[in-house]
Amino acid sequence: MRNEDQQPEADRPVTEEVEEGQALQSRRGLLRIATLGTAAIVTVKPGIANAAVSGITCSIPVPQSSQAGKWIKKDGTVVNPNTAQSYDPPETPLKGEDVKNSLAYGTRYSGYNQNATNAFNNYIKKLTMGKQGYTCYSSIQSRI
Template structure:
């Protein structure tokens, strides 16, 4: 003759469903605690990322084409090209570019020069100095 199963292992026991419900609630609570701690640790990292994005720089034009001018459409053209603007001489911060893209102006530029520089920035491609900074500005937060 076999021995009866203890109440927690006996599927027909009225306490069997209660024990399983308590166990699954515990698992949910533990999972929630893990998720909450992950959020708390990620939030400061995102804040640091946002701050670094606003402080990154975008040179206009990049160093490899430093002596060239920027045409109104944003293309890099030879120095002295009529209607084009000399390079900025210094990089613009992510914050400055972000404000200019929202209707402001890059520091030290007139309207047409600002538009040419912004067109240059919009045309940046992977591998070009400043591209990562500009791409970071485009990411939703």
């Protein structure tokens, strides 16, 4: 006895040929999607590598340039110079690598004691979108 799969091509019903055609089209569609997905992954990888480097080379001004001349209080707020429990900010922006090490491992910024470093870190932790240094800080956060 012969089953349907063993029938010669001429004896197969037309509906079976239509089903095979649809299955072939859906397989081709899946291949197209897989190909596009592979291209997207290849395209994204250089961007990820570039982001990894930017976390090391970026910098964070403390405080931002619109608040130049202000000092940083130990809780991270920006205050007038010589306010109690506040620290003279760094003359140059802090390097991303230094900020990363300080936040992750508790290292001090060169030329500053631990209290000043903590005040600067508290300022950095309060950065919000739109402020200078926020993009650098967010890229550092993704690596800690």
